[in-house]
Amino acid sequence: MGFKGTLRPGLVQLRVLDFDATLNFYENILGLNKVCETKDGRICLKGYDEFDHHSVTLRKTDKAGLDFVAFKAADADTVEEIKDKVVKFGYKVDEVPANSDQPGFGKRYGWTICTGHRFEVYSEVEPAEQQPMLHNPDIWTKPPRGMRAQRMDHFLLYGPNIMEAERFCQEVFGMYVPEVCNLPDGNRLATWITSSNKPHDLAFVEYPEPGKLHHLGFYLQDWADVGNAADWIALNRLKLDIGPTRHAITRGLSIYFWEPSGNRIETYAGGYTAYPDHPQRVWDADQVGRGLFYYSGELIPSFLEVVT
Amino acid sequence: MGFKGTLRPGLVQLRVLDFDATLNFYENILGLNKVCETKDGRICLKGYDEFDHHSVTLRKTDKAGLDFVAFKAADADTVEEIKDKVVKFGYKVDEVPANSDQPGFGKRYGWTICTGHRFEVYSEVEPAEQQPMLHNPDIWTKPPRGMRAQRMDHFLLYGPNIMEAERFCQEVFGMYVPEVCNLPDGNRLATWITSSNKPHDLAFVEYPEPGKLHHLGFYLQDWADVGNAADWIALNRLKLDIGPTRHAITRGLSIYFWEPSGNRIETYAGGYTAYPDHPQRVWDADQVGRGLFYYSGELIPSFLEVVT
Amino acid sequence: MGFKGTLRPGLVQLRVLDFDATLNFYENILGLNKVCETKDGRICLKGYDEFDHHSVTLRKTDKAGLDFVAFKAADADTVEEIKDKVVKFGYKVDEVPANSDQPGFGKRYGWTICTGHRFEVYSEVEPAEQQPMLHNPDIWTKPPRGMRAQRMDHFLLYGPNIMEAERFCQEVFGMYVPEVCNLPDGNRLATWITSSNKPHDLAFVEYPEPGKLHHLGFYLQDWADVGNAADWIALNRLKLDIGPTRHAITRGLSIYFWEPSGNRIETYAGGYTAYPDHPQRVWDADQVGRGLFYYSGELIPSFLEVVT
């Protein structure tokens, strides 16, 4: 009711290098809740303000990065429609059975897009045990911890051929593109894409190596919580990339830093209320430093170079 | 792309008692921009962060209140579909020609719903002269003024038979209902309804007299701007109703006060990110005081008694 | 070095009705740290940002209120000078030996002022075990809890003859008076008094009954933390008096509420930077509603009626 295509990114599986420091980060510093551990030792987490079973799965291995991202659609019919569109778009789809690798999740379809990332779509997922209250609700079941992350929000992916990826998200997922950054030759340097009023559900930067994760973003309440997140970064000696700052792109308030396994995390708040009838914002590549880091106006080398 | 049915409430026409104090309020205190004056002397305004021609029209008369609210749909086909559904729902539809009473607006369809309020739907509207920037945009074209209202956000309407109005918004507009408040007999006391990720585009409270406006809400950036709005209320001796406070319902941060003509205004920020797949939050009528005014936990008489 | 007379209020002893709910409030909701328990069962607490042994002692009895307030002076000589001035002012002074009723505190002198409150002065006190860091310090030793109260800040006392009390604070403690509220007959209705840049260390309201406590104020970082305190009030069903609001008097951002034993607590932030060379701000009694509650502009009956 109200949405076509996908609703939002609902699940990511991250590769992490260890569980002690990393899990401490996600639970006690970022403030996610641990939901369960799978039989093969992966750990499922969720934000306190999310309703579904879990949104982040951590898999321990020897190389940080992203296994896949999965998008939730409103119902099973939409999932089938999307699957058909994926096939028609030219990607090969496989099916992940219900309750296989992701506890609580129904059937998912998956495929690899041109940028080398595995995308999935699903609609069925069990409600979380630790849902927000529903009957005469308080704003919190329990007070948030640490950085007070509310929910998984978005991700930025690096890979080749992002104009095709952008077209894919529009044609197959029914998303729209609030902002783009163009190279002088008219090609995209970067694109920000969304299903809803969020200014981005995902974004791409053109990059020769496929399948890379630039950052995973979590939503905070506001600028005050962005400041609080920075205090926690400092207290815990996490490695800061940049921030607190504002993106002119999306207008969000942001900090980039690295979790103990080396994946870049963004704690993000604000951002404008996007609508599909709003005109697209367009950035020239030589202005993207200011678009990304509005206060300094300058790109930092790590933004373009460090990915997992 | 991404939305079915209506996108959002896009235009309201308010009745005001004078133009000197009232217009000073909307322009210099609330911070809207004046767009134009109609030939018959109405004044059109918009928030600095809105893209369409205008969103608020003030009509001078001897009784404050609401003339109509109009909802924007994504395209002309959707407008026709909605018109057909309105007729099927049983309301009588009229047509307002393009560029008649509202400069810059295309054709609108209008009808009166069971609560006594005139609703309209449209898709065509000219872009505002004072749009947000689109090419290498700054976050503001000019710094916001006064309370720094970004855009018209929502309204709360009082009238009879709100369960029908709620059903209308779902069936005709494709909206969904994130929260309701029920009386012990199972009837609605109040309902909060949205097209999108906003926790409400509009709300209704059951009330014997038809066509009443409880408040018109404008969106602020965050709790800091809610505090700034309160400072402006005090400095300008506006009459406060309640706040700064938080609603547990929608989780928004809020102040209610009256503009010089006696219409209640809300300066509102925050609120959760709503999705149609989230379960509905349900309030018991005896808990609605806490739902509305989370900090005091108590209903104030003016909330139920003062409408325009 | 830099201050004459007293430095600040450094210790209060409060009467509370029980220890379960009340201590839970002070430790886990307000966020003070428990320091120790005395042999006769009183409990000593401090804010995370205070350096001295403790600042709040809770004594369990059958009537809420205030046993005494104690002011810290810079050194032992100043304490003796103040004692002499108290005697000369006409109050009878007694001596509380070091390490008697208050663990960690050196000798205190005490006396009752005209308003019926017991005042004390001291300079010697052991450092707290849980001090803020001193060598390459982080901003917190451990992250603050709950309402994140930093320190005991001030108190408002109700009693008779406050003009004498005001004169006492100036002549004996070397304080100054940034704001007063006068009755039409020229007498004080209220007075705000400080030793330093804080806009008040204590305040008095004229009241026929002696020795009453209106509220005890704790300092928060800013308006964002005032909002957070309100969320904790709501979540824990504490009884709100008023707020979040701003005082025009002191310009502080404030919430008044009652802790479980019925003592009124203020969570307070902001306030102007006071200096003794600044002219005094003067309020007319008929404007004090706006002075106290800047946003509504109206006095609430409980402010004048409910004291412990």
Added chain:
Amino acid sequence: MGFKGTLRPGLVQLRVLDFDATLNFYENILGLNKVCETKDGRICLKGYDEFDHHSVTLRKTDKAGLDFVAFKAADADTVEEIKDKVVKFGYKVDEVPANSDQPGFGKRYGWTICTGHRFEVYSEVEPAEQQPMLHNPDIWTKPPRGMRAQRMDHFLLYGPNIMEAERFCQEVFGMYVPEVCNLPDGNRLATWITSSNKPHDLAFVEYPEPGKLHHLGFYLQDWADVGNAADWIALNRLKLDIGPTRHAITRGLSIYFWEPSGNRIETYAGGYTAYPDHPQRVWDADQVGRGLFYYSGELIPSFLEVVT
């Protein structure tokens, strides 16, 4: 009453390169009020929340930097005492007659300290025309503009022999030293010094070249206003040095940037409440990066290299 020695830094004279862009910055972006222009073309400014005649004088010349800083003492006797102490300390004192170069100011004494900076002391100064309200005051006479700077707050000076300068401030001005940073050989790298509850009124960094200004700091309300200041920096294309960030030293929230003439400005908020009885915080030189820029933990070269 309550303070010994100096109250605060009350006046600085800055050298600027032009008046068009620079004055636009101080008035319309930083938000100071223009008070007057001297006969020889200097411009006097003040923060909206300051009571004295003016606090910043701009002198147009061909090299940015600082002409002098002047400290206010509580009364004329204290000024004479300080003058005598300066002479005894070994500096040569001159006298600036009342109403000579600084309109509204009484007699000042001046001298050059070991770091090569001219210091002055005074007590007599006319009240500002644009004072904060005193009778039933609103929090603002007029709403603040731009970055909403409330008042001149502090400065950081670079020059040789700062241990002597620190001792001077203590012995002559009666100040105390909340924080220091020591080199491995026990010498000071930097020192933060105050008269009052502010964590610093001034600071020094050891530097071979005398008489240099690192930055002039202005006080903002809170972290929300620090964010707003950053938005104004970006919108006006001012050159950012670093921030928004937090100093662990003083705990203040900060942005450093350069005004159009090249003087570094800090917009600063927060900071702990300092007291002379609190123990001194001590930084090791190899940790000062984290002390200055708590979030990144790293010194930036410009901090040590760029001064005016």
